[in-house]
Amino acid sequence: MQIAPGTLITARALLFDMDGTLVDSTAAVERIWGRWARRHGLSFEQFAHGMHGRRAIDTMREIAPPGLDPEQEVRQIDDDELNETEGIVPVRGAAELIASLPPASWALVTSARPALALARMSAAGLPMPGIVVTSRDVTQGKPHPACFQRALERLGLAPGDAVVFEDAAAGLAAGRAAGCRTVALATTTPSTRLDHEDWLHDLTGVVLDDVLANGMLQLRIR
Numbered sequence: 343m344q345i346a347p348g349t350l351i352t353a354r355a356l357l358f359d360m361d362g363t364l365v366d367s368t369a370a371v372e373r374i375w376g377r378w379a380r381r382h383g384l385s386f387e388q389f390a391h392g393m394h395g396r397r398a399i400d401t402m403r404e405i406a407p408p409g410l411d412p413e414q415e416v417r418q419i420d421d422d423e424l425n426e427t428e429g430i431v432p433v434r435g436a437a438e439l440i441a442s443l444p445p446a447s448w449a450l451v452t453s454a455r456p457a458l459a460l461a462r463m464s465a466a467g468l469p470m471p472g473i474v475v476t477s478r479d480v481t482q483g484k485p486h487p488a489c490f491q492r493a494l495e496r497l498g499l500a501p502g503d504a505v506v507f508e509d510a511a512a513g514l515a516a517g518r519a520a521g522c523r524t525v526a527l528a529t530t531t532p533s534t535r536l537d538h539e540d541w542l543h544d545l546t547g548v549v550l551d552d553v554l555a556n557g558m559l560q561l562r563i564r
Contacts, residue, residue, distance in 0.1 A: 435545030
């Protein structure tokens with residue numbers, strides 16, 4: 343259910359997904375994957391929702407028509423995504439929340455490859471944190487928990503010390519499997535489909551209330 347205003351959440355670190363959580367890349371994704379789908383006689387709408395939060399190669403392996411090399415197709419998609427950043431903007435509240443956080447208290451955990459993560463964060467005007475986990479850091483993508491486990495290792499934290507912010511079912515499942523508290527954002531998934539999650543409309547609902555003496559972040563939901 344939607345997290346009630348006034349709720350306090352404490353954590354040592356926040357683990358953010360990128361697309362749909364910090365960065366709104368919908369326009370670019372629809373252009374690039376839509377073009378690819380039309381070339382191969384597919385409907386982008388048929389696989390669009392299922393690709394949220396997952397590595398491109400995992401999606402491509404499922405949808406590529408017979409005779410196509412998924413690795414080669416993803417390389418072309420990757421090149422297009424690096425070059426097409428028009429329309430990429432920060433998710434509402436993302437810039438303000440990140441700017442308020444101590445630099446070492448948050449990490450980016452994305453299914454994108456490193457160059458694309460940098461390109462999209464830069465296009466949205468958002469800084470890169472010191473800890474970044476991308477598709478190149480794991481052999482199994484979301485919903486497998488490896489990405490969040492890797493972030494926790496690099497931060498030197500236990501699962502209970504971190505809160506995961508995600509917009510996609512695969513990412514939320516990965517965060518839970520890693521043992522973290524999860525907060526869903528209704529940015530790419532309608533809120534009506536998030537009743538089983540603790541959810542917020544976007545990051546405007548999250549404020550850093552205080553950094554406690556023990557280093558814990560105290561977040562307030564507004």
